[in-house]
Amino acid sequence: MxxxxxxxxxxxxxxxxxxxxxxxxxxxxxxxxxxxxxxxxxxxxxxxxxxxxxxxxxxxxxxxxxxxxxxxxxxxxxxxxxxxxxxKNEVFPIIEGVNQLALSDFSQFTKEDLWGKWHTIYRSIQLTGKEKDMIYTHDQDIIAGNNENITLKHGQLYADTTPVIGVVIDAPTFTMMDVYSMVESSVKENIPVMVIEVDGLGYLSSDKMDIPWDVHPALSTYPSISNVSLASMLTGLSPKYSKIRLRKDRLLEAETIFELVSDAIYIEGDTALVSTKIDIILNIDRNGNGTDDEVFEATLKAIEKGSSLMFVHFHGVDDVSHNYGPRHQKSIEKWEEIKGYIQEILNVYQGRVILVSDHGLYETSDGGTHGLFHVESMYALIGIIQDGK
Structure with missing residues (x-):
């Protein structure tokens, strides 16, 4: 791996x-x-x-x-x-609606501790001053860190005048928004490109998965949920500007990668997570084992047809991880199934392939979940697994 x-x-x-x-x-x-x-x-x-x-x-x-x-x-x-x-293994800091810092293996902080912890975060940002510090604001923007625009007022961090929800210190190079620029670059180079999204394949839980390609950590959106993250991939915009901010939001009005070409193909499971200006190829589960095999078959047909841009969305890892947890053997087996599909796609597709996930999951007493400002939820992955030049 x-x-x-x-x-x-x-x-x-x-x-x-x-x-x-x-x-x-x-x-x-x-x-x-x-x-x-x-x-x-x-x-x-x-x-x-x-x-x-x-x-x-x-x-x-x-x-x-x-x-x-x-x-x-x-x-x-x-x-x-x-x-x-x-x-180790924490992301700053607030779980919305909960008066404590992000979940930790070591300690929990009460509401009374928050002012001091915010002050610690503020001083950390001032100390590091890294442009790679990533700031998540209350209006759902995602901003590269800058000492000059971070202030501490009345026990709350602000980016300019907007309250801060969370900060990732020394953040990964990539975010969900980079999918758009990677696709745009491929189109400008006249290289056919396919984006394969594996829902729920978190970077930190991938230590249990055999991933044979070079991948890198990529920050999810906040909230770290599928439709919000997907909208940022397709538009290159933070949720503040894509206007897809909550699970109920579906109408995507901003320009997407699909407007970069005239023959784009978008292959989904059985549900459209966001609306687009092109028709979405939906796939019903015909055999009771999830839609991944149907998505795979639809992808092979689309490759035969030909397209300069394809987006393919596999859902099985997320579905199984919700039921059993992201490191459970059943989740690993589901990834092995999808990995096999991806390898077969690489064998027949002549173009650049970008592998991306939308979020990770963290363990709960009854399986796994995501959505909070939690390190395992926020760390997705991305990589160009076939260059296609």
Missing amino acids: KIARCCLVFILVLSGCSLKNGNEIKIYENYALVEQINSDGVKSYILDLPQNQSLVIYIGDEVLITTPQILSGNNLDDLGSIVAIEI
Whole structure:
């Protein structure tokens, strides 16, 4: 499986320092890094942490992953170069309608903690200043981070004058909106292009899947649900501008990839998630095992017919993952089925193929779900799996 490295995203930053018994202590919110020197003059650093925390320490340009409690080595000589620590596998921060931060394996924060946590996020953004920080606003825009337009007012982050729903620090290069530009580039190069969307194939749960192609993490929309994400793929616009913001929204009036050519083909399951200006080829489940086999057959027929642009949507991974969870064996088996279809498509299609998913899922007590500002839900995937030049 060729999976690009996923950047971790929850950062707590330096809030002060003090001296204790001659040893310098750097305070990171509730955590302390204590320097000790043994009789041989070797330095070590003890992390004073809550039990079972797993942290990443940033020291200059180097990243060291540790599970408590001791780090040592010459590359830790300069305590002053330590700029941040992060809890693994989290995305900032608010689950809409719930007074706590995003779900975590380590801790939960109450409403009373929110002001301090927002302040931590604000300071993290100011510290990193990365253009790759991705900001999700209350009006459902998605904005590349910028120190200058982020402010903290009355315990709430704002992008200019709009409240912030969430922030992804050091975000992936790709979002759902990049599908449009990738297709547009192919059309301009006069290369036939097919987009294959595998609904619900999350980047972080793909560690259990055998993916034989190079794929990369891609941020979903918020909410991270199928029709909202699909609209951003087709238009290259955030939900604020595509106007597809909720599950009930279907009427897509913005220009889409299908207007880039005159012979576009759009193949779906049994339901149109959004309306388009071209006819959608719908496929009824004829044998009771989902629509993926029917979508595959329709795709082969469309390839025989010929088209400069095709969009193909497989739904099975999402359907099974809702029932059993994204890492369940049945979900893995469904992906194996779809992967076989994709491989057969690659064998007969002469053109560029873009593989994309719309969102991931996270485990629940009765299976899996998505939609919240949760790291496993927000991290989809994307990759050009056949160039077609």
